[in-house]
Amino acid sequence: EVFGPDHWQTARSSYFVAKTNYQADRLEDAERIASSTLETAIPTLGKSHPEVVLLHNMLAFIAQHQDQPSAAEAHFRDALSGSELGLGAGHDTTMMIRRNFSEFLASQGKDEGAVRLAHIVRKFGLEAAADPHPDPMYLAKVSFFLSSATLEAARDYEAALALAERAVEASRGRWYYPWVALSEAHFRRGELDEAISAQRRALSLPDGLHYAGEESYLVRLFTENGDLEAAEEFLHEHLKRRRAARPDGDPLLGHSHALLGRVLLAQGRTAEAVVELRNALTIYDLQLPEDHEWHITVLSDLGAALTTDDAFDDAGRLLEQAKRLASTADGPRASEDLALIEERLAALVMRRRAAPQGATAAMPVP
Numbered sequence: 379e380v381f382g383p384d385h386w387q388t389a390r391s392s393y394f395v396a397k398t399n400y401q402a403d404r405l406e407d408a409e410r411i412a413s414s415t416l417e418t419a420i421p422t423l424g425k426s427h428p429e430v431v432l433l434h435n436m437l438a439f440i441a442q443h444q445d446q447p448s449a450a451e452a453h454f455r456d457a458l459s460g461s462e463l464g465l466g467a468g469h470d471t472t473m474m475i476r477r478n479f480s481e482f483l484a485s486q487g488k489d490e491g492a493v494r495l496a497h498i499v500r501k502f503g504l505e506a507a508a509d510p511h512p513d514p515m516y517l518a519k520v521s522f523f524l525s526s527a528t529l530e531a532a533r534d535y536e537a538a539l540a541l542a543e544r545a546v547e548a549s550r551g552r553w554y555y556p557w558v559a560l561s562e563a564h565f566r567r568g569e570l571d572e573a574i575s576a577q578r579r580a581l582s583l584p585d586g587l588h589y590a591g592e593e594s595y596l597v598r599l600f601t602e603n604g605d606l607e608a609a610e611e612f613l614h615e616h617l618k619r620r621r622a623a624r625p626d627g628d629p630l631l632g633h634s635h636a637l638l639g640r641v642l643l644a645q646g647r648t649a650e651a652v653v654e655l656r657n658a659l660t661i662y663d664l665q666l667p668e669d670h671e672w673h674i675t676v677l678s679d680l681g682a683a684l685t686t687d688d689a690f691d692d693a694g695r696l697l698e699q700a701k702r703l704a705s706t707a708d709g710p711r712a713s714e715d716l717a718l719i720e721e722r723l724a725a726l727v728m729r730r731r732a733a734p735q736g737a738t739a740a741m742p743v744p
Contacts, residue, residue, distance in 0.1 A: 389419045389429040396436060409440045426464030428471065431457050435475050438482070447486055454479040468502040470516055477523045484528040496532035500524060504537060507544045514549035517541045518559040525562045539563040554585035558592060565599070574599045581616065587623045590633045590672075597637050606645050613638040629672070632661030636676045643679060648686045655680040671711055674703045678719050685726045688733055697723050 392415035399408035416433045423430055434457035441450035458479055461472040480495035503520030506512050521541035524534045542563045545556035557580035565573035577596045580586055586593075593616065600609035617634040624630055639654030658676045666673055681697035684690075697719055704716040 386419075386423055386427065386429050389415055389423065389427075389433070393429060393432055393436065396433075400436065400440060405440055405443055409437065409444070412437050412440065424464075425456065426460045428461075428465060431461045431464065431471065431475070434460065435478065438478070442482060442485075450482060451486070454482055467498075468505065470513070470519075473499060473502060473516070473520065477519075480523075480532060481528055484532065489529055489531065492527075492529055493531045496523070496527055496529070500534055500537055503541050507541055512544065512548050514545040514553050514556050517545035517548065518553075518556040521545060521559040522562055525559070525566045533566070535563065535567050539567065551579070552583070554580050554583045557583070561595075561599075570599065570603050574603065578612070581612075584623075587616075587620050588630070590630060593634065594637065597641065601641075601644070606641055609641045610638065610645070613641060627661055627664060629661060629665045632658040632665070632676075633672060635661070636672065636679065639676070639683070640679050643683050643686075648683050651683045652680065652687065655683060669703045669707055671707065671715070674700050674707060674715050674719075677703070678715065678722060681719075681726070682722045685722065685729055688729070690726060690730045690733070693726055694723075697726060 392411055396408045396412040396415070399405075399411065412433050416430065416437065419427070419430050419433065434453045438450045438453035438457060441447075441453060454475070457475045458472070461469065461475050465472055476495050476499055480492045480499065483489075483492035483495070499520055503517060503524070506516055506520075518541070521538045524532075524538035524541070527533050538559075542556060542560035545553075546560055549556050551557075557576050561573045561576035561580065564570075564576060574596065577592065577599060581592060581596060596612065597609045600606065600612065613634060617631070617638065620628075620631055620634055635654045636658035639651045639658060642648075642651035642654060655676055659673075659680060662670065662673045662676060677696050677700035681693045681700060684693035684696065701716065701719045701723065704712055704719055707715070
């Protein structure tokens with residue numbers, strides 16, 4: 379309103395409002411805001427203006443989530459052509475759109491187009507790496523894409539490793555994401571020790587205290603490497619550093635407690651696992667919605683731990699609660715979580731049948 383409806387700042391503000399709605403899964407509101415803004419912005423700003431380009435990219439994602447592949451593809455094409463014209467073929471925004479478009483085409487079975495775009499991403503990434511002073515984040519993002527693209531033909535593990543190493547070098551080892559990209563590149567090449575080393579470096583940096591996904595990923599790497607003791611050592615250390623950087627009751631503290639509980643449970647140290655999982659559940663109960671995926675996971679893990687301790691009543695209650703939440707949850711993990719919960723409920727029934735009469739003592743559960 380301050381700048382007027384035709385000003386680029388107005389378009390940018392509307393973009394962020396639409397993005398917030400999209401992230402909150404309010405797709406209809408996000409689509410309405412982005413579409414009306416785009417309709418106003420194109421005649422005044424032009425199809426190649428950065429704000430128009432970003433609106434097309436967002437509308438492509440919205441259409442994809444609304445199962446409108448034709449609309450999504452049209453928006454991706456408009457975003458890419460506008461960005462190439464207005465910002466340049468190798469610009470960071472153009473590269474982001476190109477990666478998004480490649481993955482979308484792969485999801486639609488249009489492999490040839492997806493691979494063609496991936497090869498262009500690779501070309502510009504390698505050209506950028508040859509610059510005496512490259513942007514480390516630019517290189518790291520290209521590296522991660524070349525490591526993890528959906529289609530095998532779109533990947534290039536050698537180029538991904540070279541770009542990640544160059545990103546770490548250009549950032550003097552001080553930036554978080556280049557180390558994450560390097561870890562991914564090593565992991566995809568089957569170099570597990572190197573992947574663990576790079577991931578530990580990432581999480582030793584200040585930024586590493588504020589993310590959950592990379593913490594989980596490192597624990598998974600340790601687990602795949604058969605080194606639960608190293609996972610436990612890392613989590614104790616990480617939890618100590620995180621406590622110094624995050625407020626009491628922060629969900630990320632709960633996330634660390636939950637991972638530690640899972641690692642202890644895998645080692646057969648049930649009593650210690652129960653303590654950590656209860657700590658996590660207490661934080662989640664206060665800070666997260668009941669149906670949050672972290673909530674579901676810790677309920678399931680605590681139920682499994684209590685089953686092992688023959689606290690069958692509490693275990694059953696927690697597992698049934700986890701099952702109810704997982705049954706209505708969305709997202710890629712929901713079906714996997716539900717399958718594990720069903721497996722644990724079956725194990726509870728079997729263990730209860732085999733237990734001596736009366737072995738149903740309840741343990742206090744928050």
